[in-house]
Structures are given as C-alpha cells and as structure tokens.
Amino acid sequence: MRIKKSYRPNVAAVILSSxxxxxxxxxIAQRSDIKGAWQFPQGGIDEDETPLSALYRELKEEIGTDEIEIIAECPTWIKYDFPSTLSKKLYPFDGQRQKYFLVRLKNDSSINIQTDIPEFDEYQFVGYDELFERVTHFKKQVYKQVIDYFKKEGYL
Structure with missing residues (x-):
C-alpha cells in the first residue's frame, strides 16, 4: 500500500534586481535559522489567499518590500520533498507544492530583511552560475526547472 504524501501549498519568488x-x-538570502541555507523568498499560502496575494504578503514579511513588477508566472505547481533530516515536529508536511513567480524589484534599496520576525540574516544578488553554487542542495533541481522554464519562454 502506498502512503499519500502531504504537500504544503506555497508561493515562491524568483526576484531579479532592478x-x-x-x-x-x-x-538569494541565507536563512537565519539554518546557516549556509540560501534560497528564494517563499512561504505558505493561507486558506483565504490566492497565490498572488500570498506572494505580496510573503515578500513584505520576508524582505520588507512588495514593490515589485511581476514579469511572469510559472503555469505549473512544482513539488519537492523535504530531506529526511528535517524534523517532522518542525515541518508537519512531507514537502511543498509551489507556485513560482518571476518578479523584478522596482528599487533594490527598499529591501529590509530586519523584519518583525526575520527569516533571513544576509542576502545577495548573484548571477546564474553562482545561484546554483549557493542554494541549498534539495532546492537546486526545482530552481533549475523553474529558471529553465522562464529562460525557454524568453524572460531570462
């Protein structure tokens, strides 16, 4: 018998500089709770939210600004599993089901990661190659899939 996995609905932003x-x-930003874990901003979609409204809320909560221009939306939801080393107590899901948006910051200086509940302690703007050298291992394949889609469509 196969056990059905549970995936948290989530939104993620591939943010480009101004x-x-x-x-x-x-x-990309380094998580404040896991040193060396670099990622795109992302977060759960609340029951009463659309992916787009969750995107704006999460950006404001995580990087202190929602002053963005939406360039594109990945049409498919992309799933990934959490590594088995992550505690089920901290993460009650098996993984995440994400909706990705490609966005451009209107003003890079509006970023403020010292939010009410800081999720990140450092951030950088990096090129394509460095992106894949830096991001946490279990997200690399998903990020490649998403960025390849945006490249294929002519956005990158």
Whole structure:
C-alpha cells in the first residue's frame, strides 16, 4: 500500500534586481535559522489567499518590500520533498507544492530583511552560475526547472 504524501501549498519568488533586463541578477538570502541555507523568498499560502496575494504578503514579511513588477508566472505547481533530516515536529508536511513567480524589484534599496520576525540574516544578488553554487542542495533541481522554464519562454 502506498502512503499519500502531504504537500504544503506555497508561493515562491524568483526576484531579479532592478537592473533587469540590462543585467540578470538573482536575489538569494541565507536563512537565519539554518546557516549556509540560501534560497528564494517563499512561504505558505493561507486558506483565504490566492497565490498572488500570498506572494505580496510573503515578500513584505520576508524582505520588507512588495514593490515589485511581476514579469511572469510559472503555469505549473512544482513539488519537492523535504530531506529526511528535517524534523517532522518542525515541518508537519512531507514537502511543498509551489507556485513560482518571476518578479523584478522596482528599487533594490527598499529591501529590509530586519523584519518583525526575520527569516533571513544576509542576502545577495548573484548571477546564474553562482545561484546554483549557493542554494541549498534539495532546492537546486526545482530552481533549475523553474529558471529553465522562464529562460525557454524568453524572460531570462
């Protein structure tokens, strides 16, 4: 018998600096609770939210600004499993089911990761190659899938 996995509905932002389209720089941030874990901003979608409204809320909560321009939305939801090393007490789901948006910051200086409940303690804008050197291992395949989609569609 196969056990059905549970996936948390989630939204994620592939954020480009305000230099886009002249320069393609990706925003990544280091989690404050897991040193060395770099990722895109993301978060759960509340029951009464659309993915788009969750995107704006999560950006405001995590990077202190929702001043963005939406460039594109990945049409499919992408799932990934949490590593078995993550505690089920902390994460009651097997993984996440994510809706990705490609966005451009209107003003890079509006970022403020010192929010009410800081999720990140450092951030950087990086190029494509450095992005995949830095992000946490279990998200690399998902990030590649999403960025390849945006590239194929001509956004990157």
């Amino acid at each position: 230099n886009y389209p002249n320069k393609c720089e990706f925003f």
